Amino acid sequence: MILDTINKANDIKNVPIEDLPRLASEIREFLIDHISRTGGHLASNLGTVELTMAMHLSFDLPEDKLVWDVGHQAYTHKLLTGRKEEFDTLRQFGGMSGFPKRRESDCDCFDTGHSSTSISAGLGYVKARDLAGGTNYVVSIIGDGALTGGLAMEALNNAAENKSNFIIVLNDNNMSISPNVGAISSLLTGIRGDNAYRDINDNVKSSLKKIPVYGDKIVSQVQKAKSGIKQLFLPGMKFEDMGLTYLGPVDGHDIGKLCKMFKIAKKMNTSVIVHVITEKGRGYEPARLRPERFHGVSPFDVTTGKPIAASKTTYTEVFSRKICEMASRDNKIVAITASMASGTGLTRFQKRFPLRFFDVGIAEEHAVTFAAGLAAGGLKPYFAVYSSFLQRAFDEILHDVCIQQLPVVFMIDRAGIVGSDGETHQGIFDYSYMNIIPGMTVMAPKNRLELMDMMEFANSYDGPVAIRYPRGAVSDIFSDFKEEICYGRAEHIYDGEGTAILTIGASIEEGAQVYDKLKARGENPSLINARFENPVDTQLIAELAAKHDRLLTIEENIGAGGFGMNVLRAVNENGYDIKVINASLPDEYIPHGGVSKLKEAYGFTADAIIEKLDSSRGIL
Ligand SMILES: Cc1ncc(C[n+]2csc(CCOP(=O)(O)OP(=O)(O)O)c2C)c(N)n1
Structure with a gap:
């Protein structure tokens, strides 16, 4: 096994080039085998195997900094930085985290879990380096889904003014957890499209010429190598127009091409986007065909792809059915998700009421103010969201919903301890941050029936309401106790x-x-x-x-x-x-x-x- 020879950062650099594809296969087998036993994020990790290998071949860790966005796709990075043995304890108490953790390795340079932070954090690393006169590289790796988050846009806006090397790898698999949505997604689809694959042209030349000293030389070399770096081309003009240098798109499963692209990117004195096309679930058919189901998985049977434990009715499922039932009676009800349609149970609503369903991308802040607008416009919006992700929308809840007392319903899922995703995902702050906002009503059901009653109550209440419920199986505790819900009464x-x-x-x-x-x-x-x-x-x-x-x-x-x-x-x-x-x-x-x-x-x-x-x- 080639994987046996990789026991610490940079060991991959000793693997002969011809053995790299075999190493990629071994990594995939390792990931499928381990995740099928421990559970974890599968589809995204299978998509980033070659990309991670190419980055580890092109950069020196820990001096160079790889800043992962969300961090759920960093398993190969963990494997290549001496944490192979820890995979048996993945996401277990006291074991290895499923996300990058600075306390775990000096090769993990920034803790993540929530989306769209990597460009901001990476730019911070760049400025810290520049002020200290350092020469290391900083690379932020962000998915096309995470790029829909407002924070990423704010960071790009800032990064465009940067005049030193900052590499932003855009890992584009055309998927968030579900298919990606919105204008960013359309933009990337356009870039990926047929006419995007052209030979080198003037626009690429102009990008390459920005490379100090070497630029002209590279252009002439690339022109000589007829089919060499074929995919360096024009369509990233939208990014170029913003002031960012664009390279790509490049096949994210071709290590050679990726390394060539990084070699060029390293020479730029700007923020440079390297647009990499990857396939989620690559190498494992069930995950490739149904990447959404294999985004985060519990232990499963590798042969069938089916979960090992029988599924139980969850609070999410109860919400999912009840909102559809209510919406069939009340056409003012609309539902919003921030890229979590399946996780929050809104896929059923999406199918039944497509015009009243809104997936806004990974954009919780926007989702809340958008809901406020919907409510001001006379509708009854239900925003279904995980407790920890709603944290980012605190000001929008206060400023846009509560000051105006708009009747937005917050369905706060995954509240309480959620378990294996750890610090960033525990839903243990919402009672506090919702509680202190004047005019916010906060409720929580004791069992499944009460969740439904509370939803009915919230529908009849003319003001902001939050209902928080846990991850996992419903409880039927005290189901004989069903006093009518009266405002503020226990x-x-x-x-x-x-x-x-x-x-x-x-x-x-x-x-x-x-x-x-x-x-x-x-x-x-x-x-x-x-x-x-x-x-x-x-x-x-x-x-x-x-x-x-x-x-x-x-x-x-x-x-x-x-x-x-x-x-x-x-x-x-x-x-x-x-x-x-x-x-x-x-x-x-x-x-x-x-x-x-x-x-x-x-x-x-x-x-x-x-x-x-x-x-x-x-x-x-
Ligand atoms: C603020 C926030 N909202 C929602 C999520 C849940 N989430 C985790 S990964 C993900 C999709 C990310 O898509 P992309 O960046 O394209 O990465 P991919 O998994 O496709 O590689 C989402 C919505 C999150 N981590 N953070």
């Missing part, structure tokens, strides 16, 4: 005395376990499903204070600024005579791992919560 599950357990959303599970354990040791606590994080049910808290000596709040979110804080404030401000104990996740970034392992490690289990309760009572 739901009593069990009435008792002494300790009142007040849970929000999915943490009813931990609350019920705490309840059972306290009961088992002879106590008679109350259990309440808060339903509303904001506004908090002050009337209920007053009633509880009369009969209980302790209020235990439970929320799957960091402690700062969330539900527990609201309860504590209500108690303080009204002078209620009751002690409040807040159980939450710690105010920390939670790494990757299985959800239950993480809950254990970060003290979010019934036992850990009872321990906290007991220590507040002086019971050790």
